[in-house]
Amino acid sequence: MTGPDPAALYRTVRLIRRFEERAIELVDAGEIVGGIHPYLGQEGIAAGVCAALTAGDLVTGTHRGHGHVLAKGADPARMLAELCGRVTGLNRGRGGSMHAADFGVGVLGANAIVGAAGAILTGAVWERRRRGTDLVGATFFGDGAVNEGMLLEAFNLAALWRVPVLFVCENNGYATTMPVAGAVAGTIAGRAEAFGMPATAVDGQDPETVRAAAAAAVARMRAGGGPELIEAHTYRFDAHHTFEHRVRLDYRPPQEVADGRSRDPVEIAGGRLDPATRAEIDASVEAVLAAAVDFALAGPHPDPATALDHLYASGLTARTGGG
Amino acid sequence: MPRLSYRRALTRALADEMTRDESVVVLGEDIRVAAANVTTGLVKKFGPERVRDTPLSEQAFTSFATGAALAGARPVVEFQIPSLLFLVFEQIVNHAHKFPLMTGGQCAVPVTYLVPGSGSRTGWAGQHSDHPYALFAHVGVTTVVPATPADAYGLLVSAIRCDDPVVVFAPAGALDLREDVADPAPVPLGRGVVRRAGDDVTVVAVGHLVHEALAVAEELAGQASVEVFDPRTLYPFDWDGLVDSVSRTGRLVVVDDGNRSCGIAGEIIATVVERVRLAAPPRRVTRPDGAVLPFAPALDRAVQPGRDQLTAAIQLTLKDG
Numbered sequence: 036m037t038g039p040d041p042a043a044l045y046r047t048v049r050l051i052r053r054f055e056e057r058a059i060e061l062v063d064a065g066e067i068v069g070g071i072h073p074y075l076g077q078e079g080i081a082a083g084v085c086a087a088l089t090a091g092d093l094v095t096g097t098h099r100g101h102g103h104v105l106a107k108g109a110d111p112a113r114m115l116a117e118l119c120g121r122v123t124g125l126n127r128g129r130g131g132s133m134h135a136a137d138f139g140v141g142v143l144g145a146n147a148i149v150g151a152a153g154a155i156l157t158g159a160v161w162e163r164r165r166r167g168t169d170l171v172g173a174t175f176f177g178d179g180a181v182n183e184g185m186l187l188e189a190f191n192l193a194a195l196w197r198v199p200v201l202f203v204c205e206n207n208g209y210a211t212t213m214p215v216a217g218a219v220a221g222t223i224a225g226r227a228e229a230f231g232m233p234a235t236a237v238d239g240q241d242p243e244t245v246r247a248a249a250a251a252a253v254a255r256m257r258a259g260g261g262p263e264l265i266e267a268h269t270y271r272f273d274a275h276h277t278f279e280h281r282v283r284l285d286y287r288p289p290q291e292v293a294d295g296r297s298r299d300p301v302e303i304a305g306g307r308l309d310p311a312t313r314a315e316i317d318a319s320v321e322a323v324l325a326a327a328v329d330f331a332l333a334g335p336h337p338d339p340a341t342a343l344d345h346l347y348a349s350g351l352t353a354r355t356g357g358g
Numbered sequence: 359m360p361r362l363s364y365r366r367a368l369t370r371a372l373a374d375e376m377t378r379d380e381s382v383v384v385l386g387e388d389i390r391v392a393a394a395n396v397t398t399g400l401v402k403k404f405g406p407e408r409v410r411d412t413p414l415s416e417q418a419f420t421s422f423a424t425g426a427a428l429a430g431a432r433p434v435v436e437f438q439i440p441s442l443l444f445l446v447f448e449q450i451v452n453h454a455h456k457f458p459l460m461t462g463g464q465c466a467v468p469v470t471y472l473v474p475g476s477g478s479r480t481g482w483a484g485q486h487s488d489h490p491y492a493l494f495a496h497v498g499v500t501t502v503v504p505a506t507p508a509d510a511y512g513l514l515v516s517a518i519r520c521d522d523p524v525v526v527f528a529p530a531g532a533l534d535l536r537e538d539v540a541d542p543a544p545v546p547l548g549r550g551v552v553r554r555a556g557d558d559v560t561v562v563a564v565g566h567l568v569h570e571a572l573a574v575a576e577e578l579a580g581q582a583s584v585e586v587f588d589p590r591t592l593y594p595f596d597w598d599g600l601v602d603s604v605s606r607t608g609r610l611v612v613v614d615d616g617n618r619s620c621g622i623a624g625e626i627i628a629t630v631v632e633r634v635r636l637a638a639p640p641r642r643v644t645r646p647d648g649a650v651l652p653f654a655p656a657l658d659r660a661v662q663p664g665r666d667q668l669t670a671a672i673q674l675t676l677k678d679g
């Protein structure tokens with residue numbers, strides 16, 4: 036899908052929303068250890084951007100990455116199994132929430148080092164293009180990443196070598212507790228413009244607005260254009276990480292949180308559907324997630340004897356740590 | 359027999375692999391004109407798409423190579439200075455090395471990091487003279503330090519063909535070597551070689567120090583029979599090959615151009631004593647703890663392992679026990 040399809044867009048937004056809510060239940064139940072960085076409130080960005088991509092296009096995500104992986108088409112059941120650390124997970128239980136990857140649908144991984152993925156995606160798209168494809172890539176990152184030198188170096192490389200990468204900044208106003216105003220000199224769009232990259236600021240709460248902006252950028256890139264940046268203004272509805280459910284950190288004024296939550300991508304996308312269609316999608320999403328939870332919890336835990344499996348693609352075996 | 363220089367061995371390995379495999383590309387600073395005299399002639403033969411001059415953005419182009427590898431390329435990244443490896447340690451360790459396991463085996467990252475001129479080049483001082491191979495062995499990235507032109511060719515070829523990241527340290531102290539090589543061939547990763555057979559003590563020497571060890575062994579020939587073992591690959595190390603040697607000689611000395619604490623010499627000694635009952639305490643000759651190479655040539659030399667130190671260590675080991 037690259038044109039508007041309100042039902043499909045709503046379905047993705049709703050799927051991510053309910054996936055995150057079910058995942059938080061599993062965190063509370065002790066089935067997901069280590070917690071998660073919930074994508075609640077930001078669903079419209081992943082949904083909108085990935086709706087503008089095709090199956091062969093490549094994506095990298097972030098520590099807050101469930102939405103990116105799901106929107107690009109990964110199986111929610113295997114995704115949830117990964118979060119639960121089961122061998123049936125996307126990464127066979129080796130990656131977890133922050134590293135979920137599905138190369139089969141073009142997701143080269145959520146990446147938990149802030150600002151690191153842009154250069155990786157640029158290299159991947161460059162190589163695929165060298166092989167004569169017309170695919171493009173989208174790399175997601177937060178407002179915290181725009182102060183990482185390696186991301187700015189990636190802007191330069193992509194622009195210099197005209198690698199068609201859509202740099203998608205999810206500006207949710209905070210890097211953990213640090214507000215954008217306390218961290219970003221100049222502007223985010225201005226960073227792109229400094230490298231000669233077109234930059235568009237959009238309302239990240241409206242999935243269709245994001246989709247339209249991404250589709251326009253992708254069309255230009257497919258036609259031979261260089262990289263572009265989209266700055267999507269959004270709000271994180273929940274904690275930076277679920278540990279905050281236990282430890283309250285005081286950094287967002289209650290009124291700001293209420294205002295932020297009042298613009299909900301699920302409601303914005305859902306409001307464009309007739310109630311019957313919406314109810315049908317909701318029911319189908321519930322069924323998918325109920326099955327996903329069952330699948331995840333039924334999956335076997337990995338055998339500790341396999342802890343070093345996949346460490347080396349070459350087949351090299353590492354010495355173990357025992358005496 | 360044709361003479362092959364160490365540098366031309368690297369050049370030839372790159373050219374042969376680029377000819378054999380379209381997926382091999384080379385990235386680095388000033389490689390088009392071959393400022394390091396390694397990528398000589400490649401751009402003419404293979405074009406600027408596959409021989410890419412990069413801006414000075416080591417972190418980005420190192421991860422660019424990771425991404426290209428994820429998409430099917432076999433990139434070789436050349437670094438102008440060994441100390442730049444500190445700048446890209448994050449990109450190599452956190453991403454290139456961790457991706458296969460973190461993704462549950464969904465991918466491979468076959469990138470080669472080539473450092474022509476590692477260690478001291480004399481007169482290049484503190485920020486150009488490091489030899490950080492032990493760091494990569496510590497994190498578990500395949501690490502090779504060829505001592506000879508034939509190995510420079512053979513190990514670089516094997517590094518490029520390897521499905522994992524490999525760091526190739528080409529020591530400055532070996533770059534000007536030449537030898538007769540009839541037909542350069544791949545050298546398997548993880549396999550050491552006995553450079554000189556002996557009965558009384560095994561000297562493990564890394565990289566250019568292999569030649570120092572051979573010279574010392576020759577000097578001592580009247581007094582002792584010294585075996586010189588060149589591991590060639592530091593990770594994965596050829597433990598069986600070394601244990602075989604030390605089991606025969608019963609004595610061990612390691613000479614290594616890395617810093618002493620947590621250096622590769624310490625790991626070699628620890629592993630050998632876990633497996634072999636030695637006739638005398640083992641010795642190591644290394645850079646000092648926390649070495650920063652001073653500029654003045656006499657100071658630079660004073661910090662590197664020298665022949666006299668090696669001779670003394672061998673003699674002590676022979677006297678002990």
Ligand SMILES: Cc1ncc(C[n+]2csc(CCOP(=O)(O)OP(=O)(O)O)c2C)c(N)n1
Nearest residue numbers: 099147148149177178179180207209210211
């Ligand atoms: C390079 C790096 N520094 C610090 C961290 C720890 N950390 C994880 S998420 C985060 C905040 C990221 O903020 P932002 O990029 O705005 O993304 P958001 O969490 O808001 O989605 C920090 C500091 C990290 N993972 N990587």
Ligand SMILES: [Mg+2]
Nearest residue numbers: 177178209210
């Ligand atoms: Mg943020």
